[in-house]
Amino acid sequence: MHMGLGDYIYTSSTSRRSPPWVRNYSFVYTQVFGLALDYCPRGGQITKRIWVPLGTKDFSSTIAALPDDVDAIYLGLGGADAINFLNQYQQAGGNAKLIGGSIMVDQTILSSKGKAKEALVGVDAAGPFADTWKTPSGRRS
16 A cells, blocks of 8 residues: 555645546455555545556556546556656646556666656655666765
């Protein structure tokens, strides 16, 4: 679960209205549940839950269905799915703040080339530490 991420997002940013947009399987359900346990009691609102079926490659209709009045979008996608979404979201002109599940900020995405990796700059996430982080603080850890 992502206990702590909801509190962090609510207290350290302006994200007050967010839809989780995630894959439709149990692993991600527990991540969303953990996020909601911290986020909602503090006043954060999950405005819409969009559960995307496994095997989705074209996210354009789901991106079009995202509410316009949200501060952030939580993504529970990983691997090629996350790369596809991030590329398609940028191509569609999406500009909401992104919040990442643990599998969205894994080495598959952080090691990818192109726009998908660039979309992760500044993303709040709960997950493993990136072993290729090249900042001074990352090298000390």
